[in-house]
Amino acid sequence: NLNDNKLIELFNDNISSFRQLCLFSTRDDTRRYSSLLYAYILSKNQTNLLAIDELIKIIQNINQRFEQREASIIAFGYICSHLKQSNEYLNNGKNLFLKIFFDNQNDYILSILISIGQLARMNCFNNDDELNIKNFIEKIQIKLKTINETNRIKEKAIQTLGFLAVCYRKQSQNIIDILTQSLVDTKQIELQLNIGDALICCILGVDTPLVNDPYDIFNQTSSSNNNKISTDEYEFRSNLIEYLIDRILYYSSDINNSHSRQAAFLWLLTFLIHCRRPYLILTYRTLFELKLFSLQTNLIYGLLDQDEFNQELSCKCLIYIYEIIENNELELKFNNKLFEYFTDNTRTYSNQLTTMVYEHNIQQINIDNTQIIFYKELCSLVDLLTIEKNFKSQLFYSFLYLAHENSIWSTTRYGQIFHKNNYEKKSIDFIFIYIEQLISRLYRLLYDPQIRIQECIKRIWNKLFSTTKQIVIVEKYFSIIFNDLYNDILSSRWRIRESIQLALLDIFRMLNRKLIDNQYYIKLFQELFRRLLSVCDDTKESVRKAALTTINSFKQNCILLACDPATTISNSMTEDEHKARGRYVLEQVLPVILNDGLYNKNEDISKFSLNTIIEIIRYGDRDTLKPYCTVIIIALFEALSTIEPDIFNYASMKLSASEMKEQIDMARLHCARSSPIMDAINTCTNQYIDENIFDELSGKLIDTIKHSIGLTTKCLIGQYFITLSNLYPKISSKYVGKWMAILVNTMSINSNRTLRKTYTNVLGTIVRIAKRSSIENLLQKISTWYYQTDNDYQYVCALTLNSISQSNHDILLEFGQQILPLIFLAMQENILNTKDDNEQQEEFIWKNLWIEHTGSSITGIQTYIKGIIDNIRLAIEHHSYTMKIKGARAIQMIGETLKMNLNNEYLFILVELLLKGLYGRVYEGKEYFLRSIETICIHCKYVFIIIMNLIFINNFEKLL
Secondary structure, three states, X not given: OOOXXXXXXXXXXXXXXXXXXXXXXXXXXHHHHHHHHHHHHHHOOHHXXXXXXXXXXXHHOOOOOHHHHHXXXXXHHHHHHOOOOOOHHHHHHHHHHHHHHHOOOHHHHHHHHHHHHXXXXXXXXXXXXXXXXXXXXXXXXXXXXXXXXXXXXXXXXXXXXXXXXXXXXXXXXXXXXXXXXXXXXXXXXXXXXXHHXXXXXXXXXXXXXXXXXXXXXXXXXXXXXXXXXXXXXXXXXXXXXXXXXXXXHHHHOOXXXXXXXXXXXXXXXXXXXXXXXXXXXXXXXXXXXXXXXXXXXHHHHHHOOOOHHHHHHHHHHHHHHXXXXXXXXXXXXXXXXXXXXXXXXXXXXXXXXXXXXXXXXXXXXXXXXXXXXXXHXXXXXXXXXXXXXXXXXXXXXXXXXXXXXXXXXXXXXXXXXXXXXXXXXXXXXXXXXXXHHHHHHHHHHOOOOOHHHHHHHHHHXXXXXXXXXXXXXXXXXXXXXXXXXXXXXXXXXXXXXXXXXXXXXXXXXXXXXXXXXXXXXXXXXXXXXXXXXXXXXXXXXXXXXXXXXXXXXHHHHHHHHHHOOOOOOOOOOOHHHHHHHHHHHHHHHHHHHHHHHOOOOOHHHHHHHHHHHHHHHXXXXXXXXXXXXXXXXXXXXXXXXXXXXXXXXXXXXXXXXXXXXXXXXHHHHHHHHOOHHHHHHHHHHHHHOOHHHHHHHHHHHHHHHHHOOOHHHHHHHHHHHHHHHHHOXXXXXXXXXXXXXXXXXXXXXXXXXXXXXXXXXXXXXXXXXOOHHHHHHHHHHHHHHHOOOOHHHHHHHHHHHHHHHHHOHHHHHHOHHHHHHHXXXXXXXXXXXXXXXXXXXXXXXXXXXXXXXXXXXXXXXXXXXXXXXXXXXXXXXXXXXXXXXXXXXXXXXXXXXXXXXXXXXXXXXXXXXXXXXXXXXXXXXXXXXXXXXXXXXXXXXXXXXXXXXXXXXXXXXXXX
């Protein structure tokens, strides 16, 4: 059993060590604590008077070292505080300390304040010291207002004032004024907490537990709670409490100064903690309840303060006030008033912060809408439960308490005081009674768009489940959480829609197996996917972005994972069951993508749907995808034009140089051909197409070429005809005529050179499986086009025939009578001096075609002379001078090549055509007709002589 005597025996042998540490240590904390121990030993033993005299000498010697003198002041102060009032040392000590203080020895102000405060704590001052103490208080007031003083000095000054109010009760109101006015605007929380303690000393006097010496644990008398107070003291305390509450109300209603509100809330919180039991409950309840609703109003505004610490202080004050109230009617009124502020539907809130305006004391204050929303959420959270009102109130305060927790409580000596009665544990236990009804809402609020709401709910969650990971909790209550989120996806409130998207995102990432392995949830995939797509087209941008991220996660972690045959989600699932599940998931999702997503006006939704289809094609089941194959392929082709950058199309339209436009268009086609979309189309073609869907596919492709405005789509569908004809030649032969017709018609109305080049190459390739009638129609169209005035048509004709020649060489020979005469005419050189690359390439193509399919000009001309003459006639009769000249040059070439081998009949026709071409106006190049006549006359003169001789003989015979 430890007591003073045993301690003295233990310490007496080492008293010299304590003296050494007290007077000579250079460390402040070591010196001060050793001074306390040294003073304790000296005050308990009457034989240590010489040591006390030594301390007094050191104090009086102004030349003494600072450390020795400061330690002596502290030690002597504690010694005096343990002496009786009649003791000479006590009186000398009081006078000595006050003299040093009034002499403005500022270096020792901290030690003087500690010593005087300790004397006041132990009630060592009497009426004889009252005048000096008044002057002391006045000087302390000045120091508190001085900005040059350190916070440590101000803390000790505040404590000293509080202890002086215990000695001099009449000074209590004056001290309250000094404490509440001097430092009300300070930002230092520690100072305000010390002021709160000092105010408690002013009100309770010797009944406050704060005056007990924390270092004197053996001689403390029992609390004076059992002693009845006098009537005068009762009235005096009542007046002080009323006065203090009025000061708190005054400063807490200052809407323009958050620091004064913070100070007032800290004072109120300290008052409630120290005074609520037993003093306030028994004695001053009626007085406090008169101010109850005024305090509540200010505290509600504190909950809506921009400063989070002010919010927490208001929260704790409301909770402690709620605990104090025992009158059921008053408690109900108190709670109703609080809930009215956050559940009154007549108040409207905008989506912007600081837009809610209340009128308070004929002044306006901007309220942070984020906090209003948070408290409204807490009220709605409580309203989820069908329980009695008093339980709802208790639940609300429990959430309120857990939602506000500042780090200051764990770093100051006031932390344990403010967690008195283990309120946190009680709150957690009470919430857990209703956790199943609350868990889904709490989980959603963890993802609220407002960061401050997230933080508050996160604190609640961490307090409730401090030892369990979030994923474990969600897994435990998965069914409740997911069903509530699913039902509220399309809520009318944007905050709920956005928070649900973020909550589902985490579920899809972490707990996707629970969705995939459960048939109940798989059945919801179709409607879930439809709802997610709807939210992707939300009116609010942040909701749209969250929904796009969520639906991408749902696609990746649920849909594709369930469809991928290479992935086994559950070990208990067989391969057939896994395939069946993937097939079922696709059957659920594909109609939504194709009907609601792919052709959606929202660009993000359509792009997402397109990417989804591309990925599904990689993993999808053949039997499941086959019915949708046509729709998928057409949609992918149409997407080729919509996804390419707008700059491509803009540059192609705005550039004036045709060569540049053609290069850009070719680059567009190259990019499209190497895109994942074409890979997906080719995959569909290889795996899913058969004779049953060919008819529908062919018709849709033709319609797409007709109605699509995208160059990329048109060109790649044309090239797709080549793919189909190579993979399925037998089936394609039934439709190739229609393909050729649409290609030809498109080239006739679309002048884009890249498209025409692409289609000519396609025609040259697919013509090999075409019917004879289709080929004849194509060659007839080429013959017709050639005589068009547009030179591009002639270039198209050359490219088409060249493609046919390269891919299907025998076709031109087979239809030589129809097309080779045209080639002979077309290969005649143009009379222009300057020719562009295309014109030079065109002439080269015509000449190569003629040589490749005739072998020699003599044989070719003799074989196709009749058709050549027909084409020459069309050329000479054409309204284009260029065409007329080509006809003349063709006749010249025939004369130079056949010479005497030219049939008389054809010669007369050619001469007749030349003479016919000489009629009319003169134009550049008409001299070629004369040259042709010259050539005919030179190389075919013998034919003319023979003809003239025959004419002469015939006429001579008639004459005879």
